[in-house]
Amino acid sequence: MTALFFCALMQASHASKTPEITDAGAFLDQTESLRIKDHRHFAERLAQIHRESPALTMAEQWHLRYLDALESSLEGNYAAAEKPLHEVIDHSGDPMLAAKASALLMNNLAVERRYEDAFKLAQQLTIDLPRIQDKTVRLQVLSYLSQMLNLAGQTDLAIKYAHMMEDTVPSVTNSCYARSKLVAALYNAKRLTSSSPELKQVINTCEAAGQPILTTTGQLILGTLFLEEHQPAKTLSLLDRIAPAIRLNQYYPHALSAQAQRAQAYEQLGEDEYARKAALAALAMASPNDISDYLKDAYEVLYRVAKRHDDTASALVYYEHYVAQNKGSLDDAAAQALAYQTVQQRVLTRKLETEELSKQNSVLKLQQALDAKAAEASRLYITLLIILLAAIAFWLFRTLHSQKRFKRMAIRDGLTGIFNHQHFISEAGRVLRLMEKRRGHACLMSIDLDHFKQVNDTHGHVMGDAVLKHAVAICQQHLRPVDLFGRLGGEEFGILLHECCHNQGMDIANQIRLAIEASPMEKDGSAISISASVGLAATDTSGYELLRLCTEADAALYRAKRAGRNRVIADTESDGLLEA
Numbered sequence: 038m039t040a041l042f043f044c045a046l047m048q049a050s051h052a053s054k055t056p057e058i059t060d061a062g063a064f065l066d067q068t069e070s071l072r073i074k075d076h077r078h079f080a081e082r083l084a085q086i087h088r089e090s091p092a093l094t095m096a097e098q099w100h101l102r103y104l105d106a107l108e109s110s111l112e113g114n115y116a117a118a119e120k121p122l123h124e125v126i127d128h129s130g131d132p133m134l135a136a137k138a139s140a141l142l143m144n145n146l147a148v149e150r151r152y153e154d155a156f157k158l159a160q161q162l163t164i165d166l167p168r169i170q171d172k173t174v175r176l177q178v179l180s181y182l183s184q185m186l187n188l189a190g191q192t193d194l195a196i197k198y199a200h201m202m203e204d205t206v207p208s209v210t211n212s213c214y215a216r217s218k219l220v221a222a223l224y225n226a227k228r229l230t231s232s233s234p235e236l237k238q239v240i241n242t243c244e245a246a247g248q249p250i251l252t253t254t255g256q257l258i259l260g261t262l263f264l265e266e267h268q269p270a271k272t273l274s275l276l277d278r279i280a281p282a283i284r285l286n287q288y289y290p291h292a293l294s295a296q297a298q299r300a301q302a303y304e305q306l307g308e309d310e311y312a313r314k315a316a317l318a319a320l321a322m323a324s325p326n327d328i329s330d331y332l333k334d335a336y337e338v339l340y341r342v343a344k345r346h347d348d349t350a351s352a353l354v355y356y357e358h359y360v361a362q363n364k365g366s367l368d369d370a371a372a373q374a375l376a377y378q379t380v381q382q383r384v385l386t387r388k389l390e391t392e393e394l395s396k397q398n399s400v401l402k403l404q405q406a407l408d409a410k411a412a413e414a415s416r417l418y419i420t421l422l423i424i425l426l427a428a429i430a431f432w433l434f435r436t437l438h439s440q441k442r443f444k445r446m447a448i449r450d451g452l453t454g455i456f457n458h459q460h461f462i463s464e465a466g467r468v469l470r471l472m473e474k475r476r477g478h479a480c481l482m483s484i485d486l487d488h489f490k491q492v493n494d495t496h497g498h499v500m501g502d503a504v505l506k507h508a509v510a511i512c513q514q515h516l517r518p519v520d521l522f523g524r525l526g527g528e529e530f531g532i533l534l535h536e537c538c539h540n541q542g543m544d545i546a547n548q549i550r551l552a553i554e555a556s557p558m559e560k561d562g563s564a565i566s567i568s569a570s571v572g573l574a575a576t577d578t579s580g581y582e583l584l585r586l587c588t589e590a591d592a593a594l595y596r597a598k599r600a601g602r603n604r605v606i607a608d609t610e611s612d613g614l615l616e617a
């Protein structure tokens with residue numbers, strides 16, 4: 038019975054005049070709108086546009102090619118339609134036209150029983166569906182999809198697409214198309230009874246929409262349901278009522294279906310002779326190689342009637358035909374279902390492969406992201422480590438520098454850089470103990486600049502500092518690294534000469550004094566004369582005790598001052614003072 042809906046879109050044509058082609062695009066659109074309503078007029082207009090060959094844009098040329106393919110399809114010449122439809126799909130560059138071409142090609146392929154190719158297109162159209170925004174095209178695609186899925190036994194999907202059709206373009210005609218697909222799917226799903234509201238709706242809507250073929254299709258389904266519900270009288274009454282419309286429509290599947298139903302109804306009523314005649318009338322309509330459910334029903338009726346009347350030979354022949362039709366019909370259904378499953382399986386496999394690839398891709402991406410993060414973290418750690426090491430190094434440097442500074446501050450005089458008093462005394466004590474052990478000699482000098490107060494008073498304190506540094510530098514020129522040199526306070530300095538006896542000490546002290554005297558301080562082109570008094574004590578005359586050496590050197594210095602300054606005086610054991 039599904040076949041009733043299949044390719045049932047052609048309607049008896051009405052003669053009408055063809056206008057002149059002024060706007061080719063509009064002319065093509067109007068022509069397309071006639072494709073179902075008025076096939077003859079549609080064909081005439083196509084012939085006209087080819088005859089008059091108006092100048093067409095590229096888009097119009099593609100549209101015309103599609104309409105030519107549509108015409109071939111409506112004429113049943115599916116082979117002629119296939120190539121142009123493929124060209125429109127692949128090269129027109131117009132997604133809506135390509136969608137219409139795909140839907141039409143899918144329908145043609147199904148009619149030719151090339152189910153696998155048809156379902157491949159159905160699969161693609163299902164994917165493209167959300168992008169098909171043009172409502173008319175969408176309606177057309179949904180209609181073909183519902184039909185295809187119904188063929189494949191996917192009735193739930195077929196019902197879903199039929200509902201979507203009704204929502205797409207609300208109009209009586211579209212409602213008729215949508216409800217036809219819905220009823221076909223519901224019937225196939227065995228969800229219809231003779232009292233189902235959907236059935237009444239489709240008959241009434243299609244009648245109101247002026248769609249006689251679809252109206253009759255609905256009515257024939259009702260007839261079949263009456264038969265399934267064992268109400269043959271109702272079937273016959275219905276068939277009588279719609280007979281004029283069937284004759285007028287001249288639609289072969291309807292005529293065949295009606296005849297087969299009539300045979301079944303008579304058989305159910307026990308009217309075997311009427312049943313036999315009706316079944317033979319059905320067979321008479323068919324071509325020798327036709328395979329259909331209606332022929333199967335007719336042969337079944339003939340077989341049972343012959344059997345009941347003990348016409349075994351005829352019964353056997355009819356039974357063979359019945360089996361052939363049944364097998365053909367079952368084979369066709371099986372081929373449809375198998376093709377659908379094959380395409381679905383391929384799609385599923387591709388999907389799984391894609392998912393697997395995308396999973397692998399995700400893992401790779403994740404890995405890359407992790408690697409990048411790890412590299413970033415490593416860079417961060419390295420940077421932090423470098424900063425930390427730099428901070429530690431800086432801290433160490435600062436600490437060592439500070440320690441060095443503090444150490445220096447602890448042992449050196451801030452102005453002159455030589456040992457301070459405390460460190461000089463401690464070092465001098467150590468060296469004297471060493472000398473005492475080795476039985477070596479050392480000399481302790483106490484040096485004091487003369488009249489230094491006057492330098493400060495005359496030239497200022499800053500100049501006084503410069504003179505102090507100048508005097509220290511002169512002294513250092515006469516000392517060895519092993520000798521100790523310290524500032525004992527103010528303008529007074531101490532020197533401990535290492536491995537040095539009394540006489541050597543006197544010589545060095547004198548050299549220093551003379552050098553100071555001979556090196557006046559330069560200031561603004563004039564010279565500031567300086568001199569120093571020196572007191573000397575030596576271990577070979579005063580022993581190794583530091584306190585005694587200091588006391589004696591100081592006493593000698595005091596005497597040098599009193600004796601007139603700028604001189605060296607040594608304390609001796611015998612005669613007290615010895616002036617150099």
Ligand SMILES: Nc1nc2c(ncn2[C@@H]2O[C@H](COP(=O)(O)OP(=O)(O)OP(=O)(O)O)[C@@H](O)[C@H]2O)c(=O)[nH]1
Nearest residue numbers: 485486487488489490491493498499501502527528
């Ligand atoms: N510019 C400067 N002056 C200092 C420093 N320490 C001490 N003095 C000064 O040195 C002077 C020492 O003076 P005095 O003790 O009277 O001795 P003097 O003037 O050298 O006289 P005599 O020692 O008797 O020859 C004082 O004026 C101190 O202020 C210093 O670090 N810098």
